[in-house]
Amino acid sequence: AQSVAQPEDxxxxxxxxxxTVKCTYSVSGNPxxxxxxxxxxxxxxxxxxxITGDNLVKGSYGxxxxxxxxQTSFHLKKPSALVSDSALYFCAVRGSDNFNKFYFGSGTKLNVKP
Amino acid sequence: GAGVSQSPSNKVTEKGKDVELRCDPISGHTALYWYRQSLGQGLEFLIYFQGNSAPDKSGLPSDRFSAERTGGSVSTLTIQRTQQEDSAVYLCASSLESNQPQHFGDGTRLSIL
Structure with missing residues (x-):
């Protein structure tokens, strides 16, 4: 079965x-x-x-x-957290049997305290 | 430019009524998705439209749910004979192509009394 797990609420x-916000996935083929x-x-x-290439991917907001x-993981990281980073974070993987379908984790609430 | 627009932002209705939710995607985006987000849950895929192709309805939970996309742009999600378990936030997203990042609207919060 295809799925995404975010072990920390x-x-x-x-x-x-x-x-660090953790994510593990289960999908066949290249995710x-x-x-x-x-x-x-x-x-x-x-x-x-x-999608492919370097294992370390850089994105928005640092x-x-x-x-x-x-380890079938795709953990989100940031070197220095900001209070404004406090939000709900979702990991998602595209289905391998159905490319139209994306599987989302249940979300991790990040609280950054001043 | 304008992002994905959804209306209404909130909808409260009585059990058994029909509701219609609207999504206006980003201009030029050929892919359009509907998701349902229940409290404490991830996003549940409902339906996918790509251009003029037949939609992928594999995520619709029952035959009370249907969706249309007219002219490859605006989409409406219709829920007939609403039930209390339909209460959720319904999110629409669009993207340039199916494997590109999705741009989400702010959702419609649906409450069934």
Whole structure:
């Protein structure tokens, strides 16, 4: 079965500290992976994607993610968190049996404390 | 330019009524998606439109749900005989092509009394 898992409902970090939001996926073949961010009462905004190439992908707002094929992971990272990074983060993978279908994780709420 | 626009932003209706949700995608985007987001859940794929091709309806949860996309632009999602479990935020997204990043609207929050 194809799926995405975000094992942490919530991540708390202090401003200025590095942050990691975890994502693992289950899909056959080469995955197309995405991270999105959602602010309250808004739609999702694209942060970054991995399709092929370097395992370390850089995206918007200083975020980056590392693709690890052996661990089937695509963790989101940022070297120094900002209070304004506090939001809900979603990992997504494109289906391998149905390229039209994207599977989203249940989301991780990131809280950055001043 | 304008982003994806959804209306209404909020809809409260009684159980058993029909509702129609509207999505206006970014101009030129050929791919359009509808998702349902329930509290504490990820996004559930509902339906996908690509250009003039037949839509992928594989995510629609029941035959009470249907969607149209007229002229390759505006889309409407219709839920007939609404049930309380239909309460959720319905998100629309569009993209240039099917494997490009999706641009989301702010959603319609649907509440069934």
């Amino acid at each position: 919530q991540v708390n970090v202090a401003e200025g500290n590095p942050l 197309y992976l995405f991270w999105y961010v959602q602010y309250p009462n808004r739609g999702l905004q694209f942060l970054l994607k991995y 975020f980056e993610a590392e693709f690890n094929k052996s």
